[in-house]
Amino acid sequence: MFPNRSENFTHIKNLISEGKFDTALHELGKISSDAQIRTPERLKYQLLEVEIYNETGKYDQALKLSEDILNNSQKLEDSLQMLDAIIAKAVALSHLGEYGKSLAYIKLGERVLEKLKNTEPNVLFIRKATLNYEKGFIFEVEEDLKNSLDSYLQSLSLRRELDDRQGLVNSNNAIARVYFKMGDIVRALLIFQQSMSIAREIEDDKAEADILNNICNIYLWKGDFGPALEHCLQSLALSEEIDNNELIANALFSKSLIYNHLGEFDRSIKNLERCLSTREDMNDKVGISETLNALSYVLFMKGELNQATNYLNQGQEILQTLESNLGIDDILETLGMILYQRGEYEQAIEQLIKCMELREDQKNKKELASAIFWLILVNIENNTLEQAQDYLKKMQKIIEKQNNLISNLKYRLASALILKKSNNLDILRKARNIFNEIVSGEMIDIGLSSIALFNLSELYLKQMHLSNNFDDMVNINTMIEKHYALAELIESHTMFAENIWLKANVSLIQQKLPEAKLFMDQAEQITEEKGLRRLGMKVSRAIDIIKSHQEKTKTFPIKKEIINLEQETEELNGDVIRMIDKRTVDIPKLQAEEPVLLIIVYEGGVTVYSQKFSQKEMIDEMFVGGFLTAIDAFMHQTFATGGSIERIQHQEYTLLLKIENPLLFCYVFKGQSFTAIQKLDAIIKEIKKSTSIWQALTNNLGVELGITDNELIEELANKVFLSED
Structure with missing residues (x-):
């Protein structure tokens, strides 16, 4: 079929890029049976085989074959093939949870790379970008987010220089994940949406499926379960279409978390059981432990403590065989919750304190509030109220910075549970x-x-x-x-x-x-x-x-x-x-809601109305208007239908956004609020009631309003947002 092996090699590379792994393996099988092929060329094709195994989650096979290639390339003194084998082995080891070994091979790869000075620069840049990416991945799973971000940014810079658009998408996704873990939700969403556009442009289904699941997790964290499930189902369908087990498992896991919050525990268990089976096929030990812990949590919620404990013990045993602390905090939290329901309060407190300290070390603010919430509950039940109150103060400081709906709910619930211990009717x-x-x-x-x-x-x-x-x-x-x-x-x-x-x-x-x-x-x-x-x-x-x-x-x-x-x-x-x-x-009281700004943006990005509620806040309305335009562009699919309210955290500010075609309304405030959504709905309703104002806003094609219309809206806004009621 092919006049020479060079064309055959390119053909197989293209099959891999297109996600046609079975066809590529079939072609590689025909080549491996060719007795006349020489060792250096055979190694080149075996590296493609390892790439497929790593892409499809068959990490044990990838590890074994990469070791064979590494040994043979050392004998041939082929440094470039040796480097590729080192990278492939590092990838397999990291996904098998052997992070220390993986990092050691990455460092070995960097030393080999330094010796290849006479090699074409682009060839070296590709390898260097991959090494930085894999290093970033290890730092990420170990929650060393600063070094992870630095490594991912280096890989992004190299891939941009190479005009490697597929690599660019992967690096961008990783950077967005880190920003999400750091609590910078706005930047994470923007980068994911940028990556989505490129992934669809180059028809990279794997990257698109991964991005969809990452966006699902952001919505899940925000407590917005409708969009979370929508993105999750899209990710799962695409992952199944390209037959990528790792992405299938990730989507199933996210789906189970959504069902947990909705109280559909039987559905959650079904998705987790399928996720567990997929991760067992891949021998993904960290993933298996994560799934067992999730099953334990669901059974805890159903009151099946004995079964929950069995799953938890299995997950704990797997993690003890690995070098990393990854996932141990989740195991400790679930263990603390189970001990709490068993009435073993001192032991529960001990496990939850360990969990809290781990998350403090990892700077995992998103999950830290959850560990503290359970510490408060256990101390209340243990009648150690002063400690419960101390933890409540600690929780307050955390959630004021992250402004997460579920964490806020936990804080209010914990406050009420402490108050409930009183005998004072007031x-x-x-x-x-x-x-x-x-x-x-x-x-x-x-x-x-x-x-x-x-x-x-x-x-x-x-x-x-x-x-x-x-x-x-x-x-x-x-x-x-x-x-x-x-x-x-x-x-x-x-x-x-x-x-x-x-x-x-x-x-x-x-x-x-x-x-x-x-x-x-x-x-x-x-x-x-x-x-x-x-x-x-x-x-x-x-x-x-x-x-x-x-x-x-x-x-x-x-x-x-x-x-x-x-x-x-x-x-x-x-x-x-x-x-x-x-x-x-x-x-302790949370910082009260402090209205900062109301902005109305016409489609296309023109700010037609803006109002500051506080002169203390040094905010450039035009800057924020442009910022919202970017959000609107990158989140088009979220806002396209209109009507839903989007909550975005930006530094100490919360932005509530709602589309009422052809306008985008945004209310910016500081502190905590449980009525902000109602206020935004109310101002939109009041403006639409006034035919003259609504027509002025929608018929002027983005032209700023006149003085009279401005004054009318200002009066309505003051009534809605500044009212003491």
Whole structure:
């Protein structure tokens, strides 16, 4: 078919670039069976075979073959082939979790590269760019983000010089990932969108699938699950089309995380099981451990603690065989959560502190808040309230910088849980308001919503006992019904046991001791079977109290009283309760919302209206208008439909953006806000109500408004954004 092997080599290279790996392997198989081919040329084709194995996640095969090539090229004293074999081996080792060994081979490759001074510069630049990229990857997984970024930027510079557009996309994606981990969401999204354009232009399906999954993870972190799932499904479909196991596994993992937040745990488990199988086929040890930990978390949420522990132990054993700390923090967090539900609070605190310290060392701010949240919960349950409050202050400092919706929700929930420990009705009202806000708001994490709903129900019961007013049974029963509906939805044994506990408490208020005892027996059976010792201890104490009261009623049958389980057990933690009631509960407040700027941009990028709310903020509106235009261009597919609100963090500012064709509205503020979205919706609604203003904005084709129209909008904006209400 080919007049010479040079054309055959080029043909196979093209097949690899197009992602046609099976066809390329078939062609390579025909060449390997040719007994007449000489060793140097055979090695050249074997390097292509290694490239395919690394591309398709067959890292064990890549490692074995690259070792053979390295040995043979050393015998032939072919330094360039030796360098290529070193690079291929480093890639395989890093994906097998052998980061120390991989880095050692990268350094060896750099030394070999230095000796190839007489080789054509472009040939060396390609190899140098790859070595820098692989070095950046190792620094990235080890959370050394500064060195990772430096290495990726060096690879980008070399690939730009070579006009290697495919390599440019890969380096750009890696740089965007690092910026995302550093918390610079705006820059990460911009770079991903730039890369997406190039990837589609050069028809690089692998890069496009990877970018789609990375964008999915950004939306997932922001709590915007609709766009997250949309990008994830696109990534999965494209990954399956090109048959790339690594990308398939990554997309399946992201999909499972989305279903976790939505409470669709059975769907999550199915995706994780498929992800696990794919990663086992690839012998991706780090990925296998990550997936086992994720399965453990889902089973924890369903109240299957024994199964959760088994998966967690398997994941931990795999990580102990590797050189890196990668993933250990996630294992420690899940272990801490399981120990918490088992009622082993001291051990839980120990594991969660280790997790927190690891994430502090890694500068992993995105996940640090989660570890601190669980530390607060365990300390509350352990009646070490002062430590819980200290952790809450620590959490406050972290989330003020990152402004993540889920972290903010965890902070508010943790605050309410501390307040709930009080016996002061005024303090309890504050807790109740926070719980109500969470329960009645958008459900962005079903696990957190379930915690809020259970504690709100308990709080209703507590307030009834403290006020000695038992007339509000309708509300408590409504809460219990909502809690049960959520338990049924996610099929959580923890929630089923909690719900029975709540029903038993209602029966006690109604002085139905036999019914309450029956409920408690049912709850005890679930907690014992599923290892839920935290709730089980409460249930066991309650059963003893009920039995004691039943004995009393036999002795004094006339006397009837309402049993308050919390009051009965207060001797165990009375000092803690009294400490809260005697002094003001120290709940640090997040920085309040501070309106900064309102901008209206006409399609095409012209700022038609801008208003500063604070003269203290030195902001160039035209600069921000241009910035928004760039965002609009790079995120066209997100905004194309209009109507949805996009939240972007830029340094200490939060930007809320919404398209109302042909206009882009942006509200910029500092601090924390749970009403900013409603305010942006309100100003748009008010402007659209005024026909004259709306026509002036939309019919002037981007021309700035006149004085009268400006004054009208300013009046509306002041009313919406500066109102004390």
